[in-house]
Amino acid sequence: MTNNNMHPKVEAFLLRAKKWQEEFYKLREIVIDCELTEDFKWMHPCYTLDNKNIVLIHGFKEYCALLFHKGALLKDPKGILIQQTENVQSARQIRFTNIQEIIEMESVLKDYIKEAIEVEKAGLQVELKKTSDYEVPEELQLKLDENPTLKTAFEALTPGRQRAYIYYFSQPKQSKTRTSRVEKYIDQILDGKGLND
Structure with missing residues (x-):
């Protein structure tokens, strides 16, 4: 060498x-x-x-x-x-x-x-999933529909941050847990912050 x-x-x-x-x-x-x-x-x-x-x-x-x-x-x-x-x-x-x-x-x-x-x-690229390819959990969708400010803030996040939230909110099996996760992070989303910021 x-x-x-x-x-x-x-x-x-x-x-x-x-x-x-x-x-x-x-x-x-x-x-x-x-x-x-x-x-x-x-x-x-x-x-x-x-x-x-x-x-x-x-x-x-x-x-x-x-x-x-x-x-x-x-x-x-x-x-x-x-x-x-x-x-x-x-x-x-x-x-x-x-x-x-x-x-x-x-x-x-x-x-x-x-x-x-x-x-x-060969210049090959990995086809990355877009945020739109991820299923938004119902509990998050509900909050976004109820709260236009939250919807605007969520859509203003970078695609990576949106995906991290969608993934994190989707993980629990029970709707109750999913809802509480969404609620816990509303302020953070409104502040334009990602899951781990």
Whole structure:
């Protein structure tokens, strides 16, 4: 591996890693072997092609992972790509719990990375769901219909914020709980704030 490919912040990140250090180094070696440029974004090693993000290496408590930014577009013949949560539209992870798994999967990982590079070169985009594709829960719709100011405020929110609310309000099985969630956030919506602001 040539040194000009190595980003100093990534090196520092890897040296500081208390967990998954060995796994991170191996993943890095595999990714760099696929001729991507190493960068450091969102506090993690990120690998790019012409400044477009291809994969990211990150660690969690239970696993470390290779995150494909446009993983939803990969064919996934091995069925190993994981969607982190149902809100994640584009990215997919391949998870590992030990170095052995990474070593055994090296050639598969390279195939996936190469496909991800081809997807990027072809300029493919993930078709993101629009807010209108989400079903607005009845309890929210009722409040919006009753309160024109609230409706205007909700419609003025960014699509991402609208989706986060719709998703959050839709989760409870009971209508009563859905209603109380909506009521709890009315002021926040009127203030033009998102769910987590």
